[in-house]
Amino acid sequence: MTTLLPGQAAAPAGPADLSMMYVLHHGFRRDLARFVEAVHLTPLDERRTWRALLERWDLFARLLHDHHHKEDxxxxxxxxxxxxxxxxxxxxRVLDAMESEHAAIDPLLEAVHSGFSSLAGAPSATVRAGLAADLARARDDLGAHLGHEERDAIAIAILQRYVPGEEWSDVERSKFRGGxxxxxxxxxxxxxxxxxxxDVSGPLLAEAGLVFRAVLRLGRPRFGRLERAAFAHVPAGVGA
Incomplete structure (x- = not known):
């Protein structure tokens, strides 16, 4: 994939097909942009929306944790x-930095979960201010990490240099899918x-096959309901 997705730092050509890696990074960036807006725009007394935001955050955190765990x-x-x-x-030295950055992100995920959990239980302007600060830091720190990974750890300096395309395909299939x-x-x-x-999603879904497209059709209605409930006050297009 040579198309740069929003916020993506680099996607040079090379032997390894990193399309799925870039898609995941796009999702993490998109979500954080929406969460930051949601915290500012959601009325404090809309507990149903805060509960949906908590559920949606926990999905984001599980997917990010799974991604980082497989990298580690x-x-x-x-x-x-x-x-x-x-x-x-x-x-x-770049790999050392990757591991350190992963470790620094985990406490932020817990802090944001705590903030959403509190606001799902009771309105508090003080908690919202703290949550907004934690989310801004999570957006900035994770965004910097993803950019560092794309420029130095994956896209240019290491993976494309040292891992042949066939080897990466085997690693991705055996280690990164599932779990x-x-x-x-x-x-x-x-x-x-x-x-x-x-032009990005179409080729990926065509290559994924019938089973993946069937799972996508199965999951879309429920995911769409949660998306609308959590980001009810976020303008369309944020994070796209």
């Missing part, structure tokens, strides 16, 4: 072995294609 368990060790063999100290509960998988696919440009 499979991708970074694979790349570490290759750069150590090559004696590439600069690439090793989610069936209920999360049903929500993952509509989450992935939400606001994706047609």
């Amino acid at each position: 368990e499979h991708l970074w060790p694979l790349l570490r072995a290759k750069v150590d063999t090559a004696g590439d100290r600069a690439a090793a 989610l509960a069936p209920g999360d998988l049903v929500r993952l696919l509509p989450w992935c294609v939400e606001d994706l440009p047609e």
